[in-house]
Structure formats: C-alpha cells, structure tokens
Amino acid sequence: MKNKIYNLAIIVCIALFSSCENAIDIKQVGRVTADVAFTNVSELENGLTGAYGFFDLTREVAMAVNYTDETAEGTENGGQGRTTGAIFNLNAASAAASTFWTNGYDRLNALNRLIEAADLIETNGAEEVSKKNDILGQAYALRAYANFQLVSYFTTDYTDDNALAVIKVDFVPSIADKLLRSTNGELYTLIEDDLNKASSLIEDESNPIFVSKDFVTALRARMAAYRQDYVTAESLASSLVTKYPLADRTAYRLMFQDSDNSEIIFKLQRDVNGIYDNQPGSGTVAASGWIGGVTLFGANTPYFEIGRSLFNLIDPDDVRYDVIVDPVSIVAPDYTNTTDYRVEDVLQVNKYPGKPGQVLLNDNKVFRSSEMYLIVVEAKIARNDLTGAAEDIKALRDIRFGSDQPLPSYGSQQEAYEALLNERRVEFAFEGHRWKDIKRLGERANQGVERDPVDVAEFGMTATLPATDYRFTLPIPLVEFNGNPDLRTQQNPGYN
Numbered sequence: 133m134k135n136k137i138y139n140l141a142i143i144v145c146i147a148l149f150s151s152c153e154n155a156i157d158i159k160q161v162g163r164v165t166a167d168v169a170f171t172n173v174s175e176l177e178n179g180l181t182g183a184y185g186f187f188d189l190t191r192e193v194a195m196a197v198n199y200t201d202e203t204a205e206g207t208e209n210g211g212q213g214r215t216t217g218a219i220f221n222l223n224a225a226s227a228a229a230s231t232f233w234t235n236g237y238d239r240l241n242a243l244n245r246l247i248e249a250a251d252l253i254e255t256n257g258a259e260e261v262s263k264k265n266d267i268l269g270q271a272y273a274l275r276a277y278a279n280f281q282l283v284s285y286f287t288t289d290y291t292d293d294n295a296l297a298v299i300k301v302d303f304v305p306s307i308a309d310k311l312l313r314s315t316n317g318e319l320y321t322l323i324e325d326d327l328n329k330a331s332s333l334i335e336d337e338s339n340p341i342f343v344s345k346d347f348v349t350a351l352r353a354r355m356a357a358y359r360q361d362y363v364t365a366e367s368l369a370s371s372l373v374t375k376y377p378l379a380d381r382t383a384y385r386l387m388f389q390d391s392d393n394s395e396i397i398f399k400l401q402r403d404v405n406g407i408y409d410n411q412p413g414s415g416t417v418a419a420s421g422w423i424g425g426v427t428l429f430g431a432n433t434p435y436f437e438i439g440r441s442l443f444n445l446i447d448p449d450d451v452r453y454d455v456i457v458d459p460v461s462i463v464a465p466d467y468t469n470t471t472d473y474r475v476e477d478v479l480q481v482n483k484y485p486g487k488p489g490q491v492l493l494n495d496n497k498v499f500r501s502s503e504m505y506l507i508v509v510e511a512k513i514a515r516n517d518l519t520g521a522a523e524d525i526k527a528l529r530d531i532r533f534g535s536d537q538p539l540p541s542y543g544s545q546q547e548a549y550e551a552l553l554n555e556r557r558v559e560f561a562f563e564g565h566r567w568k569d570i571k572r573l574g575e576r577a578n579q580g581v582e583r584d585p586v587d588v589a590e591f592g593m594t595a596t597l598p599a600t601d602y603r604f605t606l607p608i609p610l611v612e613f614n615g616n617p618d619l620r621t622q623q624n625p626g627y628n
Contacts, residue, residue, distance in 0.1 A: 170249040173260050173267070179249065180267050183242045183274060185407055187400055189496035191231050192564030195285075199228075199603070200566040201441050204587040206434030207478055213436070218593045220581075222603045224627050230609035232285045237301065239278040244304050246271050262335065269333025270343040273351070275302075276326040280355055283319050284568055285606045288624060290358040293317030296622055310615075313608075313622045320359070327352060340393050341401040341495075346372060350397045350499040357507045358572055366511035369504035372397060376501035381451040381534045388455050390487050390495050397499035404489040432460055438479035438561075440467060440584035445558055450532050456561050458482035473590050483562045502528070502559050506552065510573075513548040521548050525555060549577035567604065574599025602626030 170176050197203045198217025205213070215221060222228060250268045255261045282298040289295045293316050300314035302322055327348050337344035349368050356365035379387055379394035386392035393399075402408050438457065446453045458480035470476040484494045505528060512521040522540040529537040542548035553573050557566060574580050581597040588595045597603065607627035613620050 169245070170253060173253060173255060173264050176246065176250060176253055176264065176267050179242075179246045180270055183239070183246055183271065184400075186235070186239045186242055187274070187277075188408060189400065189498065189564050190408075191228075191235065193562055195228055195232075196564050196566040196568075197436060197562065199581075199597075200570060201439050201581045201583045202561060202566055203436040203442075203481075204439045204583075204593070205474075205591040206437040206480075207474060208433045209435040214592070218591065220594050220597050220601075220603055222607070224607040224610045224623070226607070226609075229607045230611050232282070232606055233298075233609045233612060236278055236282040236298070240275060240301050241304075243271050243275040243278065244302065247275070248304055265333040266335045269330045269335075272326040273330035273334065273343045273348055276323045276330065276348075277351055279319055279323050279326075280351065283316060283323075284358065286608065286624070287316055288605045290316070290572055291360050293320065296624075299619075310618060312619060320355070323355065324352075340396045340399050343398065346375065347398045347499065350504065353504060353507055354499075357510055358568075360514065362511035362514045365507050369507040369511075372504040373501055373508065376504070378501060378505065378528065378531050380531065384451050384532070385454060387497075388483055388494065389485060395501040396497060397501065397504075399498055400496040402487075402493050402495050404487070404493065409490055409493055432462065432478050432480060434478070434480045436481070438481055440477075440479070440587050441582050442557060442561060443479050444584070445554060447533070449535075450529075450558070451534070452532055452558055452561075454482075456481065456483055456558075458485075468586055473586060481562060497563060506556055506559065509552055509555075513545055513552060516545060518542045518545070518548050521552070525551060528555070528559075546576065546578055549573055550579055553577040553579055570599050571604035574604075 170179055198213050199220060199222065203213075205218075216226065216228075247268065250264065250271070253264060255264050279298075284290070287295050287297045295316050296313045297316045297319040298313055299311045300318055300322060301311065305311065330343070331345055331348050334343065334345055334348070349372055353365050353368035353372065356362070356368065376395050376397060379392065383392045383394040387394060387396065438461075443457070446456060459482070461480045462476065462478040464470050464473070464477035467473065467477045484492055486492045487494060505524065509521045509524045512518075512524065522542055526537055526539050540551060542551060553569060556569050556573075560566070560569075570580060577599075580599045580601070583593055583595050585595070587593055602625050605624050605626075607624050608619060608622065
C-alpha cells in the first residue's frame with residue numbers, strides 16, 4: 133500500500149463503495165457483501181486505498197470561503213456565491229448541508245464495510261497479521277476523523293455532551309433501519325474507542341500521506357480543544373510541537389508547493405492525473421481547482437479573491453503574505469478611493485499554486501504543527517496565562533517574519549482570544565478552519581464574520597454574521613428526510 137495509495141485502485145474501490153441517496157439507505161438487493169468484496173489481505177489493502185479516496189478538504193475550504201470573511205468576488209466571477217455565502221443564505225435545501233452529510237456517510241459506509249470485512253479475512257503468517265492490523269488501525273482512525281468532521285458541522289455545541297450530534301453508524305445498516313441522531317457524548321465515545329483501537333494497531337509511519345499514530349494524537353488534540361478540555365489538548369498538542377518544529381520561511385513556502393513536509397503531520401496527497409485532478413471543472417466545488425478560487429485562464433482571473441478584511445491583517449514582511457497573496461495581484465494603494473475597485477484592487481489567492489505538471493492542484497494539509505502550537509496558546513488563554521500566550525504568539529511570528537517581533541500585551545482573556553482568532557485567520561487562510569473557528573472561539577473573542585465595507589458595498593454582500601448565529605451549525609439536509617422522515621423532529625434550531 134505504501135507505494136500505491138493514489139493509483140487506479142481508488143477508482144475501482146470508489147465504484148465498489150458507492151453509496152445511496154440517504155446516509156443509511158445502504159443494503160440494496162444484489163449489493164456486493166464484505167465476504168465477496170474482500171477475500172484476502174491484499175484486497176483489504178485495496179479497500180483501504182479506496183477509502184482514502186473519499187477524503188478531501190475542498191468543500192471545507194469552500195464553506196469557510198463562502199460563509200465567512202475570507203473572500204470577495206473576483207474579476208471573473210460568474211455568479212459563484214452571490215445567492216449563498218455572500219448573503220449567508222443557508223437552509224436545509226442548501227448544497228452545503230447535503231454535501232457535508234452525504235460525503236460524511238459515504239466515508240463511513242466505505243470504512244464500516246472494510247472493518248466488517250476484516251473479521252472475515254484469514255491471515256497467513258506474522259507478516260500478514262501485521263499488515264491486516266495496520267490496515268484495520270488506519271480504517272479506525274479514518275472513521276474517527278470522519279465522525280468528528282460530521283460532528284463539527286452538525287452539532288450546535290461542541291462542549292455539550294448532551295447536544296445532538298449526527299446518526300451514529302458504526303456498522304453496515306439495512307434499509308429497514310431508520311436511525312435518529314445520537315448525542316455528542318455518544319459520538320465522542322465512539323471516536324475515542326476508534327482512536328484507541330487505531331493507536332494499538334497502526335504501525336509506525338513517517339510519511340505524512342498515511343494515517344499514523346501522530347495523526348491519532350493530532351485528532352485527539354483538536355477534538356479536546358473543540359470540547360474545551362484544555363488540559364488534554366495542551367498535553368497532546370505540546371507533544372507534537374516538540375516532534376514537528378515550525379517550518380522556517382523557506383520551508384514554509386515550499387510546504388505549500390508540496391516540496392517540503394517540515395511541519396505537516398498529515399495531508400491528503402493530490403497527484404497529477406489522479407481522481408482529484410479535475411481542472412477543467414475549475415469554478416465548481418466538484419473540482420480541486422476550486423480550492424484556489426482561480427480560473428485556468430492566466431493572471432488576474434479569480435472568481436473569488438482575498439477579502440479585504442483578511443488582506444488587511446497580513447503584513448507584507450510576513451512569509452504568509454507570500455503564500456496567501458499571488459504576486460500577480462494588483463494592490464490599490466488606497467483601496468477605499470478607487471475609480472473601479474473591482475479591477476484596480478485584484479487580490480488573487482496563491483495558497484494553491486499547483487505542482488509540476490498541473491496548476492492549482494496541491495495536497496490538502498489536514499494537520500500541521502502550527503495548529504498544535506496555537507492549540508497550546510488557546511489552552512494558556514483558557515487558564516488566564518495571558519503572558520504565556522503572548523510569548524507563544526510572538527515566537528510564531530518571529531519564525532514567520534524571520535526577525536524579532538514585538539511582544540503582544542493582552543489586557544483580558546477577550547483580547548487574547550481575539551488575537552488568537554486573528555492569528556488563526558492568517559495562519560490557516562483558505563485551509564477550511566475559519567467557519568468552525570468563529571463558531572467555537574468567536575463569542576469569547578467578541579468576533580464574528582467581519583467583511584470589509586468596500587467589499588460589502590461593491591459586491592452586495594451581507595456585512596456581518598455574529599458568532600452566535602444559528603448558521604454556524606449546518607441543517608440536517610432535506611434529502612435525508614426522504615428516507616428517514618422522523619429525523620425532521622431533530623432538525624437543528626433555526627431551520628424548522
């Protein structure tokens with residue numbers, strides 16, 4: 133598996149694992165059952181390869197781009213986002229709701245079938261036993277990640293174990309099953325159980341395109357931070373910061389060109405001519421080219437560009453400016469006083485420049501050590517160690533600027549959370565974090581979506597969305613009610 137993760141087997145396995153319209157409408161007449169689909173460890177390995185193929189961050193980036201303050205319309209915009217994210221139009225019929233729901237259960241469907249099949253596979257010798265265990269461990273880790281992704285979009289409150297989460301599906305259900313939502317606590321327990329199994333089964337792995345024990349630690353750290361279990365979060369995150377030092381300025385640039393893995397704990401590899409190399413579809417979320425918000429037709433042709441409120445936070449001396457802002461960008465010296473703002477201030481996204489052989493196609497960075505570093509900062513703020521948090525923010529900036537930076541001073545936890553949220557906004561721009569960051573940190577930082585007034589006026593955007601707004605939780609999609617009508621009684625607040 134180590135040398136064929138993104139080969140033709142993915143296409144075969146995705147066809148094998150294709151799911152139905154509803155999350156649990158799975159057991160069809162004549163479907164290929166686990167005992168037929170997988171008869172040996174080699175086939176099980178191919179199944180895991182296929183399961184990896186279900187994971188992608190394009191839609192997460194799309195959600196954060198459209199429904200927060202990361203972007204504004206670009207010069208080549210053909211209507212993308214105008215009736216959705218630009219005005220915060222989100223309901224049970226929205227593509228965002230159905231996409232996250234069905235994609236999440238597609239992943240679980242594939243992984244549950246794989247895990248079910250593993251029990252039926254006989255092994256021959258110690259090498260096969262070890263290989264099977266590693267495959268199963270990766271499957272459990274990916275299932276934990278898939279479940280946490282679902283929870284992060286569909287629960288109203290990460291910290292409330294009694295709040296509704298999603299449908300708990302850790303088996304292959306029949307078409308007769310009409311399951312309702314479980315609680316966060318039940319999902320968190322399942323996730324922890326899966327991570328425990330994964331940790332005991334996975335072999336040591338240093339290649340960040342494969343699930344590893346460090347992947348397990350990173351997911352646990354992120355989940356603990358979301359749940360505000362900061363003792364656990366800080367301990368886990370600190371262990372990874374020690375193991376994965378922050379990239380220097382040169383390595384940081386190369387990391388987003390997929391030429392350096394200095395601080396990458398896990399990423400989804402994207403290969404030229406692979407299943408996510410769909411550049412002719414650039415302009416739609418079906419294509420990985422969408423992730424950069426840029427068309428294929430040359431310089432200054434973005435359909436989304438960097439929102440001015442984000443751009444104004446990025447110092448040109450910061451290496452993150454080079455990574456986020458394409459050098460072809462046209463930066464108006466006084467953007468508030470232009471004759472034609474749309475063409476005089478064109479801020480093109482550069483975070484997904486492409487790799488040799490294909491523009492706009494880059495690996496999806498899932499876990500980086502900078503996230504772990506900022507989880508430690510978050511934990512320090514939570515226990516009111518504002519000096520320690522300030523020192524850590526300064527240390528991060530020193531590396532990103534390549535020179536000694538001023539030590540911040542925070543007069544309150546609210547100020548510190550605001551600084552943290554802004555730092556995350558720059559560090560993880562166009563990586564899919566912003567929407568969830570506002571949801572979980574915005575109220576403490578007194579910050580919601582903050583779009584620049586010039587963007588708002590020029591493009592007809594809604595200016596703000598408070599962190600407490602119900603639209604920071606996705607609705608259960610209408611498509612799910614077709615086969616499971618009782619689920620309507622568990623729709624999230626604001627969407628009834």
